[in-house]
Amino acid sequence: MEMARQRDHRRLGRELGLFSFHDEGPGFPFFHPKGMRVINALLDYWRREHVAAGYEETRTPIMLERTLWERSGHWDNYKDNMYFTTIDEVDFAVKPMNCPGGTLIYKSEQHSYRDFPLRMAELGQVHRHEMSGVLHGLFRVRVFTQDDAHIYCLPEQVEDEVVGVIELVRRMYGTFGFDRVHVELSTRPEKSIGSDAMWKTAESALAAALERAELPYTLNPGDGAFYGPKIDFHIEDVMGRTWQCATCQLDFAMPERLDLDYVGEDNQRHRPVMIHRTVLGSLERFLAILIEHYGGALPAWLAPVQVAVVPVADRHIGYAQQVRCALESEGLRVEVDSRSESVSKKIRDGEVSKVPFMLVVGEREVEQHSVTLRSRGNRDTQPLALSEAATALVAKCTPPAVKPCL
RNA sequence: GCCGACGUAGCUCAGAUGGCAGAGCGGCUCACUCGUAAUGAGCAGGUCUGGGGUUCGAUUCCCCACGUCGGCUCCA
Numbered sequence: 001m002e003m004a005r006q007r008d009h010r011r012l013g014r015e016l017g018l019f020s021f022h023d024e025g026p027g028f029p030f031f032h033p034k035g036m037r038v039i040n041a042l043l044d045y046w047r048r049e050h051v052a053a054g055y056e057e058t059r060t061p062i063m064l065e066r067t068l069w070e071r072s073g074h075w076d077n078y079k080d081n082m083y084f085t086t087i088d089e090v091d092f093a094v095k096p097m098n099c100p101g102g103t104l105i106y107k108s109e110q111h112s113y114r115d116f117p118l119r120m121a122e123l124g125q126v127h128r129h130e131m132s133g134v135l136h137g138l139f140r141v142r143v144f145t146q147d148d149a150h151i152y153c154l155p156e157q158v159e160d161e162v163v164g165v166i167e168l169v170r171r172m173y174g175t176f177g178f179d180r181v182h183v184e185l186s187t188r189p190e191k192s193i194g195s196d197a198m199w200k201t202a203e204s205a206l207a208a209a210l211e212r213a214e215l216p217y218t219l220n221p222g223d224g225a226f227y228g229p230k231i232d233f234h235i236e237d238v239m240g241r242t243w244q245c246a247t248c249q250l251d252f253a254m255p256e257r258l259d260l261d262y263v264g265e266d267n268q269r270h271r272p273v274m275i276h277r278t279v280l281g282s283l284e285r286f287l288a289i290l291i292e293h294y295g296g297a298l299p300a301w302l303a304p305v306q307v308a309v310v311p312v313a314d315r316h317i318g319y320a321q322q323v324r325c326a327l328e329s330e331g332l333r334v335e336v337d338s339r340s341e342s343v344s345k346k347i348r349d350g351e352v353s354k355v356p357f358m359l360v361v362g363e364r365e366v367e368q369h370s371v372t373l374r375s376r377g378n379r380d381t382q383p384l385a386l387s388e389a390a391t392a393l394v395a396k397c398t399p400p401a402v403k404p405c406l
Numbered sequence: 407g408c409c410g411a412c413g414u415a416g417c418u419c420a421g422a423u424g425g426c427a428g429a430g431c432g433g434c435u436c437a438c439u440c441g442u443a444a445u446g447a448g449c450a451g452g453u454c455u456g457g458g459g460u461u462c463g464a465u466u467c468c469c470c471a472c473g474u475c476g477g478c479u480c481c482a
Contacts, residue, residue, distance in 0.1 A: 128481080140481075363441090372441080
């Protein structure tokens with residue numbers, strides 16, 4: 001219980017200077033410089049993994065005309081969770097989902113079956129007016145960034161694509177060592193669009209993909225999105241509560257409603273199938289899970305400060321700055337603790353703020369152009385030439401490898 | 407949104423039958439110039455969440471709002 005409190009991402013987020021919340025914006029998180037460093041490191045990895053998996057990245061507007069949301073079905077099915085405004089006497093809605101905007105990109109040119117599968121990712125910021133009682137740190141907010149993608153494909157490509165999404169999710173979750181992930185298949189809810197036949201086909205396609213991926217799952221009847229059934233991945237927080245992260249939703253309805261088409265082999269127009277999917281789910285929620293999973297001690301490649309340089313006395317600050325420059329030019333995130341505090345105090349603060357590596361530099365190091373390395377949570381120290389240290393630290397801070405291109 | 411609890415300094419928390427607001431950490435200043443988990447001293451910092459009410463007097467009691475926490479429900 002006490003341990004859970006220590007690992008609570010809300011506490012760690014404040015203590016580590018990652019993000020904050022304010023009364024002026026309930027459910028709207030503010031990300032501080034250190035928080036953005038973590039997010040950007042995560043996104044660098046995310047982008048490399050998605051390029052390797054054959055995705056292109058897009059971006060669509062935060063706000064679009066209400067008429068689009070009426071056509072997509074969001075007006076009828078999701079209005080209560082949406083924010084609206086009027087500009088020049090035209091009604092707009094702030095997007096709660098990225099799909100309708102994404103389809104406008106799709107529709108901006110003609111598509112052939114040869115284009116498929118077309119995988120269009122978007123790190124889309126969505127706003128949802130969640131009920132006040134459900135807000136919960138970064139786990140449940142009113143604005144969040146989905147690592148979204150829409151895959152347009154032929155009906156016969158659906159299963160392969162869903163298996164591909166499942167594999168990408170497993171691969172990326174494996175990177176973080178998540179072992180307590182459970183999977184659900186959610187079927188048609190009461191409030192929904194599309195025909196019974198569509199839903200049956202879609203539900204069995206998802207089940208088939210799960211079977212093929214040999215992924216155990218539980219059935220969650222009536223919990224699908226209003227436009228299609230979905231596979232969800234849930235991860236536990238420190239309190240044992242589970243949070244939905246990855247999702248893979250099959251959608252035959254929106255292509256119909258928004259009139260998407262492609263030209264087939266037969267030279268006729270057809271409806272594409274649309275798969276909506278996320279891997280991390282929401283960056284905010286995923287970051288919260290990472291913080292709790294690692295108890296704030298993020299792996300070096302994600303740490304906001306990877307290396308803290310600790311000068312023994314003020315006269316060593318100049319050399320400490322040289323060390324910082326040398327390491328920064330290798331792409332490392334480095335800070336010099338130039339406060340007039342004792343070495344012990346600076347080491348302690350480095351440990352408390354969970355910096356993976358500390359380099360103490362004093363008389364000896366200045367003379368020898370070296371550093372003394374201390375790793376997080378480890379009392380042992382290791383003297384190294386500066387150039388050796390740079391090589392070693394770069395190796396220890398290397399982001400995960402992505403799926404090799406074959 | 408519903409049920410319950412809570413809201414005192416940047417953070418963690420004391421406090422008083424209703425009578426001048428407290429500590430530690432953090433911040434600032436000064437001294438120290440230090441070799442691997444807290445150097446010392448001094449100073450500043452508060453509309454006691456906001457708005458009404460009761461009262462000679464409200465941070466304290468009552469009402470309302472907002473926010474937070476726990477749960478329900480809902481989701482990424």
